[in-house]
Amino acid sequence: MISIKNEKEIKLMEDVCKIVAKFYELLEKEIKPGISTFELDRRAEKIMRDLGGIPAQIGYDPGIKGVPPYKHATCISVNDEVIHGVPIKNKIIKEGDLVSVDTVILKNGFNGDAARTFICGGKTSKDAQRLVDVTKAAFYEGIKYAKPGNRIGDISHAIGEFVRANGYSVVQEFEGHGIGREMHEAPEIPNYGKAGKGPRIEPGMTLAIEPMVIQGKHNILELDDGWTIVTEDGSLAAHYENTILITENEPKILTI
Numbered sequence: 001m002i003s004i005k006n007e008k009e010i011k012l013m014e015d016v017c018k019i020v021a022k023f024y025e026l027l028e029k030e031i032k033p034g035i036s037t038f039e040l041d042r043r044a045e046k047i048m049r050d051l052g053g054i055p056a057q058i059g060y061d062p063g064i065k066g067v068p069p070y071k072h073a074t075c076i077s078v079n080d081e082v083i084h085g086v087p088i089k090n091k092i093i094k095e096g097d098l099v100s101v102d103t104v105i106l107k108n109g110f111n112g113d114a115a116r117t118f119i120c121g122g123k124t125s126k127d128a129q130r131l132v133d134v135t136k137a138a139f140y141e142g143i144k145y146a147k148p149g150n151r152i153g154d155i156s157h158a159i160g161e162f163v164r165a166n167g168y169s170v171v172q173e174f175e176g177h178g179i180g181r182e183m184h185e186a187p188e189i190p191n192y193g194k195a196g197k198g199p200r201i202e203p204g205m206t207l208a209i210e211p212m213v214i215q216g217k218h219n220i221l222e223l224d225d226g227w228t229i230v231t232e233d234g235s236l237a238a239h240y241e242n243t244i245l246i247t248e249n250e251p252k253i254l255t256i
């Protein structure tokens with residue numbers, strides 16, 4: 001069942017998602033050469049708490065045997081790390097690194113989810129920059145279809161085809177999702193798929209759309225920490241995510 005948010009619930013979704021947007025504005029200033037991903041997460045947690053948000057990822061239990069509950073406010077995935085990078089003290093961010101930060105913030109019982117790939121120091125290689133740009137553009141390609149009359153598969157298909165046309169791969173094992181009182185609600189929103197398939201899109205749905213894009217082959221590996229996902233071929237990856245609201249017309253991006 002896909003939850004349709006009423007006016008009150010939409011207001012609460014908008015509130016928490018505004019905190020997510022502000023959070024990323026403030027966090028970007030902290031991403032400098034020499035900082036560890038652990039320290040960046042410490043600062044991230046302080047920023048979100050100061051904004052009145054609760055870090056929803058702390059204690060999050062995916063309910064998979066052998067996978068420990070997540071312990072940090074953010075996932076920080078550097079370069080060939082795709083998603084779910086666990087912050088660690090001796091992982092130091094360097095100039096030109098791709099730093100993908102993903103977080104979920106909770107307030108008044110509702111969750112807001114977004115991810116950004118930042119470039120440490122602002123400058124990187126041409127190839128890496130293109131990957132980051134294409135990943136963000138893939139989100140916008142996808143949400144062109146995020147309106148009533150379409151199906152979830154239309155979003156998935158648009159993202160997958162756009163990424164493929166640009167010579168990159170999408171991750172197949174992880175996907176976007178509905179969001180609201182729960183961090184992960186129905187429907188699942190893969191970053192590839194068939195147009196015209198999947199649930200119908202209706203006003204009042206709140207969805208997290210999140211292309212995860214790899215420069216090389218789509219294959220991924222999970223590290224021994226049970227969380228961090230890296231590219232199998234060692235190529236770079238990027239992630240871009242926003243929580244959106246489906247309306248009668250164009251979708252509203254809540255986390256910008």
Ligand code: MF3
Nearest residue numbers: 057060070075102103104113
């Ligand atoms: N924020 C992630 C998402 O986009 C979820 C991360 S899992 C967690 O769905 F354990 F880190 F919370």
Ligand code: CO
Nearest residue numbers: 113208210241
């Ligand atoms: Co998400």
